[in-house]
Structure formats: structure tokens, C-alpha cells
Amino acid sequence: MFEYAAFRIFAGVARIIPFPVLRPLLMRIFMIAYDIGLLRRRVLETNLSVALGGAVPPARVREVARKCAAEHGRIVAELLWPERLIGNPGESIRVSGIENLRTAISAGRGVILLTAHLGNFILAAYQIARMGYPLTIVARRIRNPAIWDEIEKIYTRYGNAIIPIRSSRNDLRAGGKILKSLRRGDTLVLVNDQDAGPGGYKSLFLGVPSYIPSGPAHFAFRSGAVVVTGFVTRRDDKMDIDIQAPIDFTEAKTKGEAESLILDEYTRRLEAKVVEFPEFYFWFHKKWKSSPEVRGRYHG
Structure with missing residues (x-):
């Protein structure tokens, strides 16, 4: 019940915030969550290091990871206010x-x-x-x-x-x-x-x-x-x-x-x-969990 209550509270509060304010706000919150080690950061960075190629510098991986986090904050805002976008x-x-x-x-x-x-x-x-x-x-x-x-x-x-x-x-x-x-x-x-x-x-x-x-x-x-x-x-x-x-x-x-x-x-x-x-893909899931080449890297 805690998860459901948290979901309802979040959705209720978010719907009070005007969409033009909510969208950049959630994008920023999701980027900060990534920066402080939340949002499955190791999985996200592991996937991106594989996707972008082993020679890609870590700074580039982090850059795309932050954009990915922000994009999914935007998606949450859009799903809370779909009527602002649908039909036009x-x-x-x-x-x-x-x-x-x-x-x-x-x-x-x-x-x-x-x-x-x-x-x-x-x-x-x-x-x-x-x-x-x-x-x-x-x-x-x-x-x-x-x-x-x-x-x-x-x-x-x-x-x-x-x-x-x-x-x-x-x-x-x-x-x-x-x-x-x-x-x-x-x-x-x-x-x-x-x-x-x-x-x-x-x-x-x-x-x-x-x-x-x-x-x-x-x-x-x-x-x-x-x-x-x-x-x-x-x-x-x-x-x-x-x-x-x-x-x-x-x-x-x-x-x-x-x-x-x-x-x-x-x-x-x-x-x-x-x-x-690459920044629009949901890299938070273990895309290569069943591949021996990558599986171990998800756990450090």
C-alpha cells in the first residue's frame, strides 16, 4: 500500500503544477537523481558504455546518461498532462x-x-x-x-x-x-x-x-x-x-x-x-543481462 499511496500523492501534487513548469522541473529532478547515484546509475552507465563503444570516454557516457535521465523526467510529465500534447x-x-x-x-x-x-x-x-x-x-x-x-x-x-x-x-x-x-x-x-x-x-x-x-x-x-x-x-x-x-x-x-x-x-x-x-532509449533495464560479455559488469 505504501507504493500506491506514494504514487497517488506524487500524481496529485504533480497535477497541481502547470505543465510548462512541471516538465523542466521533472527533467531537472531526474538529472539530479542520476548525479547523486540513483536511477540505477551503474546499469545506465554500463549499458551506455557498451552501446557507445569501449573507446568512448567516460565523460561522454555521463553526458548521454544525464540526457537520458532528463528525457525520462520529461516522459513522466507528459504522461501526467497528456491532454496538453495529444490531438494536435x-x-x-x-x-x-x-x-x-x-x-x-x-x-x-x-x-x-x-x-x-x-x-x-x-x-x-x-x-x-x-x-x-x-x-x-x-x-x-x-x-x-x-x-x-x-x-x-x-x-x-x-x-x-x-x-x-x-x-x-x-x-x-x-x-x-x-x-x-x-x-x-x-x-x-x-x-x-x-x-x-x-x-x-x-x-x-x-x-x-x-x-x-x-x-x-x-x-x-x-x-x-x-x-x-x-x-x-x-x-x-x-x-x-x-x-x-x-x-x-x-x-x-x-x-x-x-x-x-x-x-x-x-x-x-x-x-x-x-x-x-541514444539518449531516448530506456537504458535503465539490464538490456544484456543474459549476455556473458556484459552481465558481470552490471554488478561491478
Whole structure:
């Protein structure tokens, strides 16, 4: 209950503060939290040292880490005041590639929109829904039921829906709901970049093996759904939503072949975005937790 009470108090106080004040304030608070050793600083710096390359000086790692911390403070502010940004594309948000989503939906086989913890993907889901394309977000349920209720409210704003899952593997009930939703022609959002353990699909990310959930490829192969990718970055203080062309996996004859075609291409597209915008990626999770090359560095 303490976590829930703290969440409610924070959200209530933050909503009193005007958005133009709250956004820079939270950006500054998150930077300070990083500076004093909070916000999983070792994980953040380890990930960035790998991502930016071993020859990058520590000062550059810290510079990008501070920008990353600030960006996630901004994301929190935006999620507390989404109405200040949603519904006015061109003013606060740019959307490119919406025709890719429209074409994928028109195929009538359901759509899997693969994204990542890059930029404010939740706010992007709001904007896409407001443009007439409601989404169903697949999200892992957390243990605290009160906090989970609040998360559900966040995900399902603006007409979006949610399918909760227990884990990235062996959740038969959630898997059935996902397949049913795809066969109904829905558009499902799967955030597929976090470590799935040694049993996940092995794909090179920034030259280092990462193990990501294989479920999206299995669902696409079984259902025939169209797979597109979409990522969120920011430029000139405007959020950029980029919905990319479908991933072609028509040559896949087996589930394993579908994994390779879909997940390697997804990783390649995500990598290109992260290389260009490293400060917008959520480096606070142990991206390479299952990779022996990096795992030990998370613990010093």
C-alpha cells in the first residue's frame, strides 16, 4: 500500500503544477537523481558504455546518461498532462508512416506493431488512437494490484485496450487472447526489446548478443498478421512517431524461420534509431543481462 499511496500523492501534487513548469522541473529532478547515484546509475552507465563503444570516454557516457535521465523526467510529465500534447499533430507531435499502418489494417489479418522502450511510446499510442486507429497494448502485469490498476488506466486512455500477460513465455491464457484479438483484426502493440532470459531469441544488438521475446514472431506466424515497426524519438522539441513498412516474412516455412526474419529485422530497425538517438532509449533495464560479455559488469 505504501507504493500506491506514494504514487497517488506524487500524481496529485504533480497535477497541481502547470505543465510548462512541471516538465523542466521533472527533467531537472531526474538529472539530479542520476548525479547523486540513483536511477540505477551503474546499469545506465554500463549499458551506455557498451552501446557507445569501449573507446568512448567516460565523460561522454555521463553526458548521454544525464540526457537520458532528463528525457525520462520529461516522459513522466507528459504522461501526467497528456491532454496538453495529444490531438494536435504538427504542433507538438509529428507522425510519419501512418499510411503503413492503414495499409496493414486494411489487409484484415490483424496487425502486430513492434516497438521498444524508446521515447514516449505510451503518448504515441494515444496520438495514434486519436487519429482513428485504436490499439491494444500487450503489457506485463506487475505484482502490486493497486499500482497495476493505475497502469491499466494509463494504457487504456483515448480508447486503447490492454492485454495483460504474466511473462514473455508460457502464458497460455494471454496467448489465446492475443491470437483471438489478431483474428478479430485488432492492432496489437508489443514492446519487445527487454531481456527475455537465455530462452529468448538471440539477436545481435549493437554488436552484442541480446535475448528478446520470441512470442511476436510466433503469433505472426500462426495468425498471418501483418508485422510493422514503430518508434518514437524527438527532434526540435517535438515528438516524432515513425511507423515503418511491414516486415516481410512470407518466405518463412517454420516458426524458427519466422523468428529470424521478423526479430532480426526488428532489432536492425531499433538499432538504427538507438544509434541516432541514444539518449531516448530506456537504458535503465539490464538490456544484456543474459549476455556473458556484459552481465558481470552490471554488478561491478
